[in-house]
Amino acid sequence: MANRDLSEALRQIPTRVSAQPSAAERVADALREQIVNGALRSGTRLTEETIGAALGFSRNTIREAFALLIAERLAAREPNRGVFVATPTAGDIRDLYATRQLIEPAALERGPGFSDEAVARLREVVEAARVCRERGDVAGVAQGNQEFHRSVVRLAGSRRVDHLMEGVLAEMRLVFHLMGDDPGFHEPYLDRNEVIIRDLEAGDRAGATAALRAYLADAEEHLLRALHHP
Amino acid sequence: MANRDLSEALRQIPTRVSAQPSAAERVADALREQIVNGALRSGTRLTEETIGAALGFSRNTIREAFALLIAERLAAREPNRGVFVATPTAGDIRDLYATRQLIEPAALERGPGFSDEAVARLREVVEAARVCRERGDVAGVAQGNQEFHRSVVRLAGSRRVDHLMEGVLAEMRLVFHLMGDDPGFHEPYLDRNEVIIRDLEAGDRAGATAALRAYLADAEEHLLRALHHP
DNA sequence: ATCGCAGGATTGTTGAACAATATGGCGTGC
DNA sequence: GCACGCCATATTGTTCAACAATCCTGCGAT
Known part of the structure; x- marks a missing residue:
């Protein structure tokens, strides 16, 4: 019927x-x-x-x-x-970054949601984070940085993957708190997002992807080092 | 203490x-x-x-x-x-394949678990499925095929991603049952796994990745077509 | 046939109960 | 002083019973 x-x-x-x-x-x-x-x-x-x-x-x-x-x-x-x-371990951090290394570059390089408008939206997110940095809004910088990566993953066009990333980012926040929330922790990564987005605007998707991979590798090492020197 | x-x-x-x-x-x-x-x-x-x-x-x-x-x-x-x-919809199937298109090729192309032994293990999985086909063991073919893709994702080296894939494969089984479990459904894909593994054995990781992407695109279309003609 | 309405079934949530397990303190023996 | 065993207590794991809120069904009225 x-x-x-x-x-x-x-x-x-x-x-x-x-x-x-x-x-x-x-x-x-x-x-x-x-x-x-x-x-x-x-x-x-x-x-x-x-x-x-x-x-x-x-x-x-x-x-x-x-x-x-x-x-x-x-x-x-x-x-x-x-x-x-939960108290994330070094192993958990490695797993978080193994996941991010798999998902984020793949979404950036081949995500079906990629378009000029998508790049423009990414640019806005980075700019918003930059404004936060100039205001000294540390929490805003961290949040803006997360929003950037969330937006990258969204290019994959999958609710399921978005949900996975949501969990990854939540656990990342746990990791940051575990390390005592060093105020300057996120600041250097803003410039690296800037490099990524500039590559995208120049039409160099592969270059942006490579920069993102390097970003993630460095961030992982940064966190693991911080974990062993608390 | x-x-x-x-x-x-x-x-x-x-x-x-x-x-x-x-x-x-x-x-x-x-x-x-x-x-x-x-x-x-x-x-x-x-x-x-x-x-x-x-x-x-x-x-x-x-x-x-x-x-x-x-x-x-x-x-x-x-x-x-x-x-x-759950009764997966066409949108769910698209999301499943958006996820698989993101994860599987990325794991195959850049997964840190890649090695000659890993390729050998993949070969074994494909061979096992082939034996099932020759025996007329339809369920075995389906299971072997799933095991192949599970193993590919495992190359990413992330528990979290493995867990995601576990959920994806479980939901795939739901989709297959929803379509009435056509006995010949999985059979043609065995040969495509064979192509992928041969590329890998020949050292052509990029070629294998491309073949995997095409595999997934075709399988998605196959399923969506079957869904509309039940 | 559509609408409204009672009656019954199922869920959402609570509260209380009890066994199983873990925690912490205490005494005992060395 | 300290390691060990034992008991009192607290918390979890699970069950059971209850009730309001909501949904479904069927029936009767329009």
Whole structure:
């Protein structure tokens, strides 16, 4: 029946039009915010009862929220001990950059979303970060830098890959907090984004890709060195 | 204290040495198996009470299992209506292949795990699939083909990317079941894997990558066409 | 046939309960 | 003083029961 198809279609398109997120999702949102902001530091124990009482939800709901955060790798469960804010290891950092080295250059070099307008949007993102630097807005620089890489990955044109990158960037923020948020950490990378975008504007996509690869390799080494000298 | 470091380290290494998975994970495993095997078809409703009674677990545990499957995109929640086995749409298929087009060629062309031994392992996988074809083992051919692509992605050397690919392949199986599991579907692709591996053995990594890209483009079109003529 | 409306079923969420496991303190023996 | 074993306590893992909110179904009225 045509009506069946219609209701099916309506259901597929907007998974939720304006439906409020479930309680578990709201709890997860609140916790995620605190974690990526650094308010909840790596290694912090997330006690079910404490959090439930603090946010006004039952243990079962908190538990569902934990499951979401664990799936995002922002938290880790230690059986019969509890859930903790994740503390990325050197191995985790290497894995993050192995992922980024695979995805970001590939998206930049062959992403189907590439176009003059896309390059213009990337330029805007870099400029916004530069304004933040001139204002001394350290957090803004970091955020702008993340937005640049997020936008690069978006060129791949895949929701799934975007989602993966979202998780990568969230875990990167955890890594930065773990190192104590050195204020000057992100600053030098702005100029390297500038080089990449200039290559793109000059039509040199391969050159931009090579520059991005070098960027990622240096950033990884930078972080790993910082991790061993805390 | 050194002892603190030790217990920390011991905890990091083997997340669980021999610990049995939790009840929720076991339920999720059972359901996942049924889903990717095709025993639970796309669109099937997963009622909390029914499944709980069938497997002997409480509603809360079932709910946690559902959360896992939903995170893997093998199931979808429709608020206040229930959880259903996911039914991939044409858009989902396009997204799957956008992801594969990004990841697989990149892993093959620049993955740090590439080596003569890795090529030899890929050769073995292809040969195993070929044996299945000669035996008329259709399921074996499909499985061998998946194993080939899984192995290609493994060249990237990232757990995270491997995990992404695991989800992609699981959803691919859902797509195949959705189309009715045409017995001859995977057969032609074996020869294309053969071409790829021959390029690799000849030292032509770029050629193999190009062949892989063409493979993926054709497979995507093949599937999308089949979807519109069911 | 369309609309509205009650009745029943299922989900979303809560609260309480209990076993299993981990943590920390205490005493004991060396 | 310190290593060891033991017990009290706290927390997790899981179950069960309950209730409101929402959705689906069928029936009757228009």
